[in-house]
Amino acid sequence: MKILITGATGLIGQELTNLLLKDNHVVNYLTTSPIKKNPRENYFGYHWNIKTKQIDENCLEGVDVIVHLAGATIAKKWTKSYKVELLESRTQSVDILFELLKNKPNQVQHFISASGTAIYPDSFTAVYDENSIANDTTFLGKLVVKWGNSADQFKKLNLKVTKVRTGIVFSNNGGALLEMVRPIKMFVGSGFGSGKQLQSWIHIKDVANLYHFIINNQTEGIINAVAPNPITNQELTKAIAFQLQRPLFLPNIPRWVMKLILGEMHVLLFNNKNIIPKKALDIGFQFQFPTAKEALKDLF
Template sequence: MGKLVIAAGTGFLGNVLVNHFKNKFDEIIILTRGETKISDTIKYVNWDAKRLSGWENELENTDVLINLTGKSVDCRYTVHNKKEILNSRIDSTKILNQAVLLCKKPPLHWLNSSTSTIYRHSIDKEMDEYSGEIGDDFSMNVAKSWEKSFFEIETPRTLKTALRTSIVLGKKGGAFLPLKNLIMFGFGGTQGSGNQFISWIHEKDFARAVEFIINEKLTGIINIVSPKPIKNRDFMKTLQKSLKVVIGIPVGERLLKLEAIMIGTESELVLKSRNVIPKRLNENGFNFEYGDLNKAFDNLIKKL
């Protein structure tokens, strides 16, 4: 393939994609808040994700644009943080829309981050792209606004895909390391009721799914999750077993909320039931390499 541009490509998911695609594209450009430089054949170009300043020229003749921009939701939902979470997603998507429309030869395909958190808390129903029920709270409203800002501007020469991504399990980032540490300290039991579902995906399948979407030219909304959501209690037991840890003290909802305050995050990240399935990936023939949680954990632990 030709040219890949990743906006905000220096974080965990950006590194996962760069490692996956570095030998598959002739040219990779990362839009970053850091300095403009070239390192290991990858070009880093400074941008502030809010305004045009010259970086937009890098979008010319691009085959694939992937936007991963957005302040982490792993924080307290203060008024300030809520504003940053929303604005970081909307501002970057709007300015990229503007930049794409200005291109003489715009990107052929633009994949924009979204989140599987857009669906309501669900114990009773699996959420797919067709019949999934979207709820109404801060996190879900951010996701709705994010996707609206992406799709509301028509880009006739650029395909558009929103990636409703779940928890990505990886060796060097995402949820795996803090969960592993929790279990190693003996606090890896059920979190809250344990009935809430976790939708997850192995980092390699995340990158493979992105490549599949590009190759198949899939557009619209796609859930980037493993085939089968798993209840929290079973997820934690499986990780305990993989790490060969016997003791797993459960943590109730009240204590979880207190701990969340102490470490500067929100208990919703653990307590919300994300019961999401990848219907569009499945019906288009995508094969998961790590669709089984035991296999996913074994792979991640062997790499440690």
């Protein structure tokens, strides 16, 4: 099978690419950087420019599945202009792919898009699965809705469409977990706010395996890419400290302090969502790291 990936050099993209190549799939990837000769077998780069809406049409040759992972990082201060970039990097890139497929003969059957769990509102009582219809009204919640609507337009081309709502990705190569690890390593770690907020997460290997599973089984619809066991911020902080053999002696950081430092982006540290991967479990996907303790032990 041949898969076209956007965001192939990102955290999830790299892990998924390695997995697909190991399974003898062919990977085409789109990049905004100059194309370099790559020694890897079955791995081919094509250029695109989202701002100028340019794309190398050859990227579609022989492609069966598109996996769309590209998008500006949310781990950067949300200025007014950066909010626009966060949205456009996700939706305009989808629009370019849609126009290309609409106008160029191809054999693509399946469009798989990354998505976010920010669509679910904060709650200490609700348990969210893929059938939950409540939409968060914050900036990130609205962004996820617009992101998903962009992906849904591929249904007009009779393609299967899958939206993978991904929680906090645990990896030792980047992402939110390393930002939590750094102060704990330096003996200044602490929880945030009450520490009772539930955080839905997933190991980097499990999220790559889930995408691989979706590709092989042609699964469509919404899928929550989170481990089956969410963890509170306080429990996670303690688990990281235990794994790193570091003490925790500082009080939790109040929310107002993080708001002063990070601005609106501080909500990422205080989100409280109990999300379960009902569909992934129903279709037979098996998590390699179902608990945070197992995930952290593997990573550190």
